[in-house]
Amino acid sequence: MFKKIWAIFIRDLRINTREFITIWLLAMPIIFALAINALAPSINDSTVRLALVDGENPVQEEYLENFARVSLFENEEAVRERVEKRDDYIGILRDGDEYYILTQGNENQAIVDFAKTLQVLYTLGYDIEDSTAEIIELGRNTPPFKKMLVNISILFGSILGGMLIAINIVEEKGDNTISAINVTTVSRMGFVLGKSMMGLLLPLYGSITVLLITGFGYVNIGQMLLVVLSATMLSLLIGFVEGLANDDMMTAVASFKMIFFPVGGAVAVAEAVSDKWQWTVWWIPYYWTYKGTGEVLSETATWPRMLLYTGIIIALCAVVFIVMIPRVRSGLEKS
Amino acid sequence: MIKVKNLYHSYSKDDKYAVKDASFEVEKGEIFGFLGPSGAGKSTTQGVLTGLLQLQKGEVTVAGYDAKKFSKKMFNDIGMSFEQSNVYNKMTAKENLAFYAKLFDVETKDPQELLELVGLGDKANLKAGDFSKGMKHRLTFARSMINNPKLWFLDEPTTGLDPAIAATIKDIIWNEKKNGVTTFLTTHNMFIADELCDRVAFIVDGEIKLIDSPRNLKLQYGAKFVDIEYIKDNDSARESLSTVEAKDRNRIKELLDTYEIQTMHTKEATLEEIFIKVTGRGLV
Ligand SMILES: Nc1ncnc2c1ncn2[C@@H]1O[C@H](COP(=O)(O)OP(=O)(O)O)[C@@H](O)[C@H]1O
Numbered sequence: 001m002f003k004k005i006w007a008i009f010i011r012d013l014r015i016n017t018r019e020f021i022t023i024w025l026l027a028m029p030i031i032f033a034l035a036i037n038a039l040a041p042s043i044n045d046s047t048v049r050l051a052l053v054d055g056e057n058p059v060q061e062e063y064l065e066n067f068a069r070v071s072l073f074e075n076e077e078a079v080r081e082r083v084e085k086r087d088d089y090i091g092i093l094r095d096g097d098e099y100y101i102l103t104q105g106n107e108n109q110a111i112v113d114f115a116k117t118l119q120v121l122y123t124l125g126y127d128i129e130d131s132t133a134e135i136i137e138l139g140r141n142t143p144p145f146k147k148m149l150v151n152i153s154i155l156f157g158s159i160l161g162g163m164l165i166a167i168n169i170v171e172e173k174g175d176n177t178i179s180a181i182n183v184t185t186v187s188r189m190g191f192v193l194g195k196s197m198m199g200l201l202l203p204l205y206g207s208i209t210v211l212l213i214t215g216f217g218y219v220n221i222g223q224m225l226l227v228v229l230s231a232t233m234l235s236l237l238i239g240f241v242e243g244l245a246n247d248d249m250m251t252a253v254a255s256f257k258m259i260f261f262p263v264g265g266a267v268a269v270a271e272a273v274s275d276k277w278q279w280t281v282w283w284i285p286y287y288w289t290y291k292g293t294g295e296v297l298s299e300t301a302t303w304p305r306m307l308l309y310t311g312i313i314i315a316l317c318a319v320v321f322i323v324m325i326p327r328v329r330s331g332l333e334k335s
Numbered sequence: 336m337i338k339v340k341n342l343y344h345s346y347s348k349d350d351k352y353a354v355k356d357a358s359f360e361v362e363k364g365e366i367f368g369f370l371g372p373s374g375a376g377k378s379t380t381q382g383v384l385t386g387l388l389q390l391q392k393g394e395v396t397v398a399g400y401d402a403k404k405f406s407k408k409m410f411n412d413i414g415m416s417f418e419q420s421n422v423y424n425k426m427t428a429k430e431n432l433a434f435y436a437k438l439f440d441v442e443t444k445d446p447q448e449l450l451e452l453v454g455l456g457d458k459a460n461l462k463a464g465d466f467s468k469g470m471k472h473r474l475t476f477a478r479s480m481i482n483n484p485k486l487w488f489l490d491e492p493t494t495g496l497d498p499a500i501a502a503t504i505k506d507i508i509w510n511e512k513k514n515g516v517t518t519f520l521t522t523h524n525m526f527i528a529d530e531l532c533d534r535v536a537f538i539v540d541g542e543i544k545l546i547d548s549p550r551n552l553k554l555q556y557g558a559k560f561v562d563i564e565y566i567k568d569n570d571s572a573r574e575s576l577s578t579v580e581a582k583d584r585n586r587i588k589e590l591l592d593t594y595e596i597q598t599m600h601t602k603e604a605t606l607e608e609i610f611i612k613v614t615g616r617g618l619v
């Protein structure tokens with residue numbers, strides 16, 4: 001059976017590397033990764049955000065601006081308020097002669113370390129020439145903008161897998177070849193597995209490629225694949241459903257736009273909405289992938305948490321599967 | 336090889352049957368012809384026999400497997416050529432066959448040799464999408480042989496092919512019979528059926544009207560006919576008349592007495608004429 005699943009996969013791979021649109025889909029992760037590098041090229045765009053009290057210490061302010069994005073606030077209270085918002089703002093406040101770092105507690109540890117280091121370096125009187133190298137090294141995974149783009153690309157890779165499946169199913173349907181497969185020794189399950197391979201491998205290769213090209217190669221790829229591939233199951237199912245529902249490759253691909261609303265919503269909520277509203281997107285499996293991947297990218301992920309997210313994703317997908325699988329089965333029988 | 340008892344099939348799952356109470360058996364090594372006009376229920380029957388359509392009512396055994404629990408393994412011994420060709424348009428002829436060959440557990444034929452057999456040897460590396468309808472049909476036919484089937488389902492294998500190629504296909508089927516292959520042949524081409532089939536079933540409106548060998552049918556129904564060409568009102572006219580039926584015999588006498596006869600041939604009734612006589616229906 002393995003041999004036959006493989007044969008079906010290799011056939012798809014061959015066809016997909018011959019056609020413009022599918023080559024394009026296969027190349028997408030690389031294009032994304034290169035685009036991210038172009039948009040967020042280096043740590044020096046200082047996406048670590050610091051909140052200071054305006055006029056409190058102009059020299060320190062000037063020094064810190066070399067390494068981070070500094071925002072000035074009227075007084076300590078305003079700084080405190082800013083820090084308490086969801087995103088990663090870190091306050092540097094004065095207490096008598098000492099400075100202390102104010103955090104909300106949920107910030108990426110690396111960012112906090114980075115802020116601390118900056119403050120220490122300033123106190124010790126290092127100037128830019130002395131310190132840049134070390135700071136870049138320390139802050140390697142800090143730009144949230146870049147992290148977000150990488151995360152979105154990885155999520156998108158999973159959806160691309162579904163599109164690829166839809167395209168390949170449309171081909172089988174158009175050529176009426178499923179009936180020919182039905183009179184071979186390949187079982188329905190074998191056929192579905194064979195047809196799923198491309199859709200599984202694209203996100204797999206896609207996410208690894210994006211990580212490597214954008215310089216995230218050091219993160220725990222195993223943890224990331226866990227949350228990415230579990231959500232890919234859903235992309236694949238949608239691929240089968242859309243493939244069976246459409247007669248033309250382009251409309252099948254276009255039909256995926258409906259998936260971008262929940263996905264886009266999940267990303268937007270995760271990035272920009274306060275904690276107390278996160279529950280509004282809990283029902284979207286891709287939200288948990290995004291969250292999980294985010295934690296992997298900032299190296300705060302743990303196996304138990306990733307397994308928890310995977311469990312949630314699988315449970316959510318199971319609901320969709322129960323509703324959709326009869327449709328897929330009858331679709332394959334009719335063809 | 337095939338046993339069918341009281342088979343019914345309705346696409347709408349009601350009493351509008353595409354196949355109605357069909358019963359027949361196909362012996363090992365024989366070519367069994369399923370003849371009827373289009374829409375008669377031939378492809379539907381074949382669909383049930385190959386598991387493409389779910390068995391609804393009746394008893395069906397194919398190659399020792401009960402249709403209620405067909406096993407995928409049985410397809411190692413079965414070949415199926417479809418009425419509507421269904422090959423991958425984006426793949427070459429050879430790739431189509433090579434891919435299909437991988438889906439069986441038994442020894443398979445060489446794709447190039449198969450293509451040569453059906454006259455597509457020089458087209459092996461062309462995309463099937465660039466093939467004519469007839470070429471695709473031959474590719475579909477060739478594909479059905481890839482796993483050296485012992486039981487071979489052929490749905491209209493010669494339809495739409497030009498006569499020379501149809502003759503080639505006919506020879507291939509004949510050759511396979513000599514190798515012991517059992518063939519279930521669906522067609523509305525009576526010449527092919529006549530030449531190939533050990534037995535034929537006449538099917539109309541989902542019902543089998545009769546099953547017999549072409550030879551017996553001719554002995555039974557195929558009374559001799561005479562074709563008479565004669566001159567009537569300075570024009571030539573033609574009639575085909577039975578030499579056994581009283582009415583026709585009188586007409587023959589009348590023609591001989593009244594008109595100037597130009598030609599007169601005796602001939603056997605064709606399977607087609609017998610079909611029309613038995614079912615009261617033409618073949619198209
Ligand atoms: N997929 C289908 N859905 C509904 N009706 C069908 C389908 N296929 C065939 N039929 C109907 O069933 C009858 C028998 O068709 P078919 O078995 O294809 O005939 P044949 O092969 O003898 O030409 C016809 O009336 C046809 O319209």
Ligand SMILES: [Mg+2]
Pocket residue numbers: 374377378379418490
């Ligand atoms: Mg038919």
